[in-house]
Structure formats: structure tokens, C-alpha cells
């Protein structure tokens with residue numbers, strides 16, 4: 001949790017939409033909040049009043065995971081919140097299940113196109129076909145190579161082959177590609193796509209200058225820090241550097257910008273939050289250096305208690321492992337740590 005949260009300004013206080021209802025945040029933009037069955041227990045979705053080819057309706061940003069409870073909440077939104085108008089398009093910020101899970105269902109039901117980055121579209125499609133998706137033998141090997149030794153945890157990772165497809169059973173067969181710098185018109189206002197890396201393959205945030213609103217997705221969260229992980233399919237990634245460079249792309253936006261985050265409450269104080277996230281990761285990097293300095297060569301698993309004080313379940317342990325490796329890799333790419341692979345196949349990082 002962000003201990004410096006009070007430095008941010010929440011214009012709506014503790015007000016938030018009830019399940020199945022919406023709340024206007026800016027004229028023509030409405031907030032939907034849906035429950036998630038994880039430690040991160042909710043996601044924010046956005047409804048933007050729109051008109052496409054002379055047809056009035058709504059653009060949806062993000063979808064929630066595929067499950068009955070979320071569909072039922074959507075049904076209530078359709079019945080009571082759309083002013084009798086249709087959903088015209090579905091924009092997905094990135095391929096994580098809580099964002100894209102119900103895209104196929106929404107697009108099919110409303111005959112609406114999916115707008116998403118090409119990278120995230122294709123990774124989502126591959127993952128729905130069970131080739132990867134945060135589990136299986138490759139993921140277990142990756143975690144083991146970074147020091148995760150608990151046989152029960154590794155067995156669970158190995159068995160988790162349908163993890164993604166359970167929450168994202170399918171994605172539409174066609175999409176419209178979102179690219180960094182691209183402008184789209186939503187409800188007569190111009191929105192600019194801002195790509196971001198380090199959290200998802202190619203996350204797209206949307207910025208509207210006229211309304212001074214940023215739909216930040218998972219790249220700009222007020223309360224928790226965005227998960228930044230190295231995954232088994234790209235084991236040499238420098239995800240943390242990509243993330244830090246990406247959030248700096250929001251710095252040119254005006255200070256009064258209202259950020260609509262995918263988790264937590266709408267807030268002002270974008271530049272404060274960018275600085276807080278840099279500080280947060282700088283402190284974590286210092287803790288990793290300190291551990292390597294005082295305790296000798298460290299694995300990713302060795303760093304879990306250094307970086308995370310709370311107790312972690314399996315779901316959180318896999319995220320935490322990815323995040324620990326992301327910190328080690330940044331220090332390794334920066335030349336502050338060197339990496340050796342032991343005869344046990346485990347990577348250990350030591351002061352350079």
C-alpha cells in the first residue's frame with residue numbers, strides 16, 4: 001500500500017458506484033466498479049458516451065474477468081445505465097484477465113469491435129489456447145531457476161495450465177489496432193494513445209486533453225504499485241526499466257489531469273504519483289543491493305522476504321517472484337550486480 005497516498009487528491013472522496021450501477025466522473029464519462037475474487041478485489045471499468053458512424057451509444061474501456069457475477073453486473077448496467085443506447089466499441093488497455101476476460105462476450109453481444117494493441121491482442125489469443133498463461137512446466141522451471149525450491153509451490157505452478165483460459169475463455173477473431181501516439185475520437189473528443197511497457201506486453205493508456213482526463217489502466221495506480229514482472233517466456237527482460245521509462249511518458253500531461261485508474265479511486269496528483277513510484281522502486285532496488293552486500297549472492301526467491309513483508313499465497317508468490325527478478329535484472333543491466341548460474345541451475349546475483 002502507498003503510505004504517501006494522502007499526497008494525492010481524490011475528488012470524489014469515498015464515493016464509488018454500487019455494483020451494477022455507474023457514477024459520472026466527468027460529463028459523458030461513467031465509472032463502473034466490479035468485484036474480483038483475488039487479493040486485488042475490484043477493477044474499475046469506464047463507459048464513455050460516443051457516436052460512431054452517426055449512431056449514438058457508448059464506448060467501454062476494459063471488461064472484467066469471464067464469470068457469472070461479472071456478466072450479471074454488466075446485464076444490470078445494460079438494463080439501467082445506458083440510457084437505452086448500445087455499446088458501440090470495446091477498448092481494452094491490456095491483455096490481463098481482469099481487463100480482457102469478457103471482451104469476447106461484450107463484442108459478440110453488441111456486435112462491437114475490439115480495440116487493443118497488436119501485441120496484447122496476440123498474446124491474449126495465444127494464452128487462451130493454453131500454450132502458456134502463467135503456468136505449466138516452463139513457468140515452474142523459470143521459478144526454480146530463480147531459487148523457488150518449495151516442491152508444493154512448484155507442483156501447483158506446473159498444474160496451473162488453464163489459469164489464463166479459465167478467466168479469458170476466448171477473444172474476438174478481429175481487432176482494431178491501437179498504437180502509441182494514435183488519436184481516436186470518442187464522443188467528439190480527441191483521445192491520444194500512450195503505450196506503456198513493463199506491466200503488460202504493450203499497455204495502452206488514453207489521454208483526453210480537452211477533458212484533462214487520463215484513463216491510466218494499470219500503468220498509473222494510486223494505492224498499490226503496478227506489478228512489474230519478468231515472465232518465463234521472456235526470461236531476460238528488463239521489465240522494471242521499461243516500466244519506469246513508461247511512466248515518465250505521463251510527465252508532460254498537465255498537473256490538473258484527473259487519472260482514472262483500473263484499481264483504486266480516481267485521483268489528481270499524477271506527477272506526485274510518478275515520483276512516488278520512482279521512489280518506491282529506488283527503495284526496493286536499494287534493499288536488494290543491501291541484501292546482496294550483507295548476505296552474499298542472492299536468488300530471486302531469497303529476496304521475497306526482503307521486498308514483501310506480508311505473507312504471500314501461491315498467486316501472490318508467483319507475482320512476487322516475477323517482481324523480485326525484475327529488480328535483480330535492472331541492477332544487472334545497470335552493471336551493479338553480476339549474475340552466475342550455479343551447477344544446481346539456479347541464478348545468483350552478487351555485487352559487481
Ligand SMILES: [Zn+2]
Nearest residue numbers: 094096200218
Ligand atoms: Zn494488468
